[in-house]
Amino acid sequence: MFLPTTAEELKKLGWDRPDVILVTGDSYIDSYFIGVSVIGKVLLHAGYSVGIIAQPDISSGSDIMRLGEPRLFWGVTGGSVDSMVANRTAIGKKRRRDDYTPGGINNRRPDRASVVYCNLIRKCFKDTRPIVLGGIEASLRRIAHYDFWSDSVRRSILFDARADYLLYGMAERSVVELAGCLRAGRDPRRIRGLCYISKELPADCLELAPFEAVARDADAFADMFHKFYRNNDPATAAPLAQKQDTRWLVQNPPALYLQGKDLDAVYGLDYERDLHPYYSRQGKVKALETIRFSITTHRGCYGECSYCAIGVHQGRAVRSRSRDSIVAEAQRMVRHPEFKGTIYDVGGPTANMYGIECRKMGGNGCCGDKRCLTPEICPSLGLDHGAQIALLEALRAIKGVRRVFVASGIRHDMVTADRRNGDAYLREMVRYHVSGQMKVAAEHSELHVLQKMGRPDCGSLLRFRTRFFALNREEGREQFLTYYLIAAHPGCTEKDMKALRSFATQKLKLLPEQVQVFTPTPSTYSTLMYRTEKDPFTGKSIFVEKSVKGRERQKSVIVPEKKKRSL
Ligand code: SF4
Known part of the structure; x- marks a missing residue:
């Protein structure tokens, strides 16, 4: 079944009001490829009534109010992709297309969607709470993080959105525990995979440098990121705390991984593999073609x-x-x-x-x-x-x-x-x-760039290529390899791009058109390099191309201007 998205559907199910209302920046495709659908179905399976409001109109309350107020909590996500990544190119231009919006026009997902939706909810439902953030946008912005689009270090999105809780990572276990706590009136603040705001520093937390310090000082930011990254494994992670203003962002250790039967059960839930009829009337959603x-x-x-x-x-x-x-x-x-x-x-x-x-x-x-x-x-x-x-x-x-x-x-x-x-x-x-074509993530040819990317050298790529074509000959097939490449990654110069061009023409025997200009998305090591202009493991300074023209020039070494598509 589809989760209800209108008052009529609620009525048909005999629900006066849902326990949980999920609000998302994507259209509502009922598929396990869409995180909000998984969370909705997992909650439903656990006995909660759940409604979904997809891509609400932010200029009025007409969409956000149509299911009323939830009994337990609002769940808010920017969607399957961070809204800034979904809306802006690597050089900051507005993207015209959105694969998760009916009709494909990028006109339904606001920038910083999680924050905007929380504001919309509070505007239409005074004093409503709790609001719970989830999905990739919240997950990767859960502590102080570098934001490429504003060229600044921003505090946790939990503070910016003024939400009550944030569930990060794969949140199936955590969300069911949270719903259980809220239904029973218990304090949820020990749930794994949950972040919350505290007036006090909890006793057992590993303390990260405060937001003000990491916003000001690149080395403090690097040290914070290493600690954050190392405490991301459920088997070993400590709880973390970071002072953001006068209060603390507290991150509990990650949820234990779903494995075996528990993992199978999530994928075995009843998904329609389709766009909800309310949204399909608005046009086709491109993402469905590939995930259905x-x-x-x-x-x-x-x-x-x-x-x-x-x-x-x-x-x-x-x-x-x-x-x-x-x-x-x-x-x-x-x-x-x-x-x-x-x-x-x-x-x-x-x-x-x-x-x-x-x-x-x-x-x-x-x-x-x-x-x-x-x-x-x-x-x-x-x-x-x-x-x-x-x-x-x-x-x-x-x-x-x-x-x-x-x-x-x-x-x-x-x-x-x-x-x-x-x-x-x-x-x-x-x-x-x-x-017909197999896509291979080559990314670059130059060893020092590949090392910064955390990628293998190109020796195995060439061995793979040789074997791929030999097997094609043996099997009587005529198939090709296409290569993904990245321009303007930290450490990469125009000279490196010229070397990549020579490698591609001489060794790969083609000039790939799939060249992405590196985008510093939140909470990656490459973004840390972009922000600090240092190798995070040696502390040595590295070249980082930050100018728009320079970044475009790096790409144009491989893809000449006339061939260039949107970055
Ligand atoms: S594969 Fe090697 S590096 Fe990776 S977790 Fe196992 S022992 Fe550690």
């Missing part, structure tokens, strides 16, 4: 690429669904009236991490003092693509499934390093799962 018949196989990413926030938001340790759960989902998909036989993606943050577990940690978090994949792949990582091969085979065998693609990115270094099944995996990919 796709499957998520796992959460987390061992990669820790410096520019990516997945590790902070989802966690580093990979947690995989069982094969049975994924196959059962594909069988349900086949029965969907719109399914035409193609599963468009079987993946996750990095597709080929499915089923791969650290043998040393055994699902209990990750090492705090070293990375799993760089500078080389840790021998304790049980690197074996066998589970993925078996999963893809099982999906292909389902009656009614004609094609199964893997569109999520893969780590080429993991494929080339897997002596047991890396080659067999790549052969299977070439034979069955590539839709």
Whole structure:
């Protein structure tokens, strides 16, 4: 079922008022790819009545008031993407398109959507509370953070939004506990994965430098970020506290990961895989095309690429669904009236991490003092693509499934390093799962830039490329590789971009068009480098291209002006 979004739907369900109302910056697609749908369905499954208001009109109370006031709490999210990232390009221009808005025109999601929606709720419902923030925008802005769009360090979004609580990361467990506490009238402030504001410094917290200090001093900001990053693993994290004005932002340790049956249960809930009819009348939502018949196989990413926030938001340790759960989902998909036989993606943050577990940690978090994949792949990582091969085979065998693609990115270094099944995996990919072009995150060619990005050197990329084309010849296929590249990452100069151009033309034999200008999104190591202009691990100064013209020039080394699309 869809969660109700109008008063008529509430009435049909026999609910006088919902326990929880979720407000989101995306349109309402009922799918587990959309965080707000997952939270709504998990709460519903736990026995709470939940309504959704998607992309409310912020100029009037007509949308936000249509379900009344919730019995327990408001849940507010900016949507699947941070609203500033969704609305602004890497050089600060307004984006015209929005894949999560009916009709595709970017005119429904305000900048700093979480803050705007909280203000709207308070304007229409005086003294209503509590308001709970969630989703990626809140998660990555939960402590003092650098905000590229205002070129400033901002305090926790919990203070800016004047909300009561913030649930960060994967919040299924935390939100059910929170609803339980609020229903029973208990104090929720010990719930894992929750941030709150306190007048006192709680006794057991690790204290971060105050907001004023980190806003002023780049080294204090770097020190704060290291502590924040190291305390993000549920197995080892301490509670954190940071003074923001006269009060403290308190971050409880992260929620324990959902694993095994608990993880399967979230993906096994009843999702419509469709846009709610109230919103489908307003036009098509592009995001639905890619997520409707796709499957998520796992959460987390061992990669820790410096520019990516997945590790902070989802966690580093990979947690995989069982094969049975994924196959059962594909069988349900086949029965969907719109399914035409193609599963468009079987993946996750990095597709080929499915089923791969650290043998040393055994699902209990990750090492705090070293990375799993760089500078080389840790021998304790049980690197074996066998589970993925078996999963893809099982999906292909389902009656009614004609094609199964893997569109999520893969780590080429993991494929080339897997002596047991890396080659067999790549052969299977070439034979069955590539839709003409395989996308590879090359990112750069120059070692010092790749090191700052937390990426492997390009040796494995070239070995992967050679093997990919050899297997295509053997399998009688004509398929290609496309490469993602990043311009203007901290440490990267125009000279480095020229070297990348030579590498691409000479070694990759093409000039990629997929070049992104680096965007410093909140709470990543690359953003820390952008803000401090220092290598965060050596403290040495690094070059950072900050001018709009210089950043565009770096991109134009690869993509000449006339070919350039929106950044
Ligand atoms: S032992 Fe290796 S693979 Fe396991 S968490 Fe530590 S660095 Fe990662």
